[in-house]
Amino acid sequence: MSISRIMAIVKKEVRQLRRDRLTFGMVVGLPVIQMLLFGYAINTDVRHLRTAVTDQAGTHLSQQFVAELGQTQVVDIIEFVETAEQLEDRLRRGKISIGVLIPADFDRRVSDQLRAAAQLLVDGSDPTILGVANQLRTMPFRLDSARPLTEQQQIFEVRPYYNPERRTPVNIIPGLMGVILTMTMILFTSVAIVRERERGNLELLINTPLSSTELMVGKVIPYIVIGMLQLALILAVGRLLFDVPVRGSVADLYLAASAFIAANLALGLLISTAAKTQFQAMQMMVFILLPSILLSGFMFPFDGMPKFAQYIGEALPNTHFIRLTRGIMLRDASLAELTSDLLYLLGFTVVAMGIAAMRFTKRLD
């Protein structure tokens, strides 16, 4: 193994990367765009939700209440309907996100401390809207004719439809870190070698004294650095725009990320030994990316998944990384308390690298 040959590959990769505007753009652009896109989803300050109202009371108080509701700007009242069934119908068809049901005995309920005065029918299929509904629930209304509401009293009773599970939006950024790194790291490494095969560069390289290991290591080093930069970028954007905390140690976070980046790069190299074209490499990347988004606990709680899906999830590096980041960033856990996930990532790296090095021969047959 020759350090100078590895450095020759690293230098070449960096030079090529600098000229490859698309890839270079992806290094910075992909995390930022994804953060902004997902950032809107985790932005709980949502306004102008389409809303329909059924006012079965029709009293002065209920009308005033509806007017107050409209003034909050959180909801846009677009329709008044007769019955609760009509509300449900519009909710189901996606015409509205929130339905307000004011029962006939609204006036009496308002003065009753024990009962909620009205119902919010919420499209629980969208967790963000559910979050908004929870805000509305505690929003103080000043109803001049009624006696002032106490802090504790809730004017709404929230009934989440379709999704009784309520998620903390801040969960998304730590998970998103894993998704972004999975996407970029696997994509870059797998394509980096397959592209050389497609362009014919590989036939030249395998006819030189360069060894497979030197080539692999040289290819991977620049992307480790890029992964670290992306991580810093994600953390900065998360902090500045979305106020996502890092409650644990940043050093721990970087250690965990190093193991995760290594695992993904090894996986990318493995793909590159199997794919013949860049297109194939991307197809395989999607094959890993989708479960990394869906089965890793990023989108859906891991415990809620069927056993079979959990087994797949356990195999994915992202699942373990999300546990690590949520632990470190949100629960202030130390890496020492999360060793099993860290060990899995390290083991995964060693195995994937080993298979990739075995599969990559300096032969064409």
Next chain:
Amino acid sequence: MNSEFAIEARGLSKDFGKLRAVNSLDLKVPRGQIYGFLGPNGSGKSTTIRLLCGLLTPTEGSATVLDIEVPGNAEDLKPKIGYMTQRFSLFGDLTVFENLLFIAEIYSYPVSGRSARVDELLERYDLISQRNQLAGTMSGGQRQKLALACAVLHHPDLLLLDEPTSAVDPQSRRDFWENLFRLAGSGTTILVSTHYMDEAERCHRLAILDHGAKVADGTPQELQDATGMHIVEVVAEDPYAAQAAIHELTEVASITQLGIRLRVLIPDTHERPRETVERVLAARNIAATTRMTSATLEDVFVAVTSKPPGGAV
């Protein structure tokens, strides 16, 4: 102990699935010479070159290249050979200078002499004005020069060139061959595959490959002397009619038209070929003059790659 041959292949065969790409090839390439592989596309030229540098594992047979067994010890061979792929395989998004520097680093060229060597090659291969140009934006001829410069950077003993001039204009081809002769003059053995007759004629020795098998080898002169064919040149005002008439002769191996001239190949087992041709032309009342002529390399190529008598082209 140095063998007098740079390359010795014994019964080298390579199968791709059911296709036999190279068929029990025996080969002896003397040191310091330019050895040509002449053959049509798909005749196994590239596969043979790849077998010789250890990129492919032979199905049968073995080869000794620069006294090193391939594929067994191919890694020991890598520093000693220069290989130019059929397709441009340098980095299009690196400049000429960066490509050369990269190759120097990969071959661990001594750091002290590195930049001098790169400068020397830039000058020798007339690439100074392209020094900072991206390789991908250069013309075919310039790319070939760069590829050759990279292939010889580490002073290899053996150069393997796979159809190096297939995408290059005639002037660039001439320059390219001048460089090859200079390299051979300084002791480098060169194996070059081509499907150009004029290039084959420039080689010291050549092997003609057809369907993966070697069908003839020797110096161009030896090959021309040993075609086993009479060559009758026919000049006719109506070459199509003449060709149709001669076609009827069962002894004719092939007819090649060059303008108004026809080159008729007849195996030398037949007596008086010129009279045979004249007779059939006279019988058809076709005005034509005939003369016996000596074989060109193209005639050799046609003779060894075409089917025996009866299967005229």
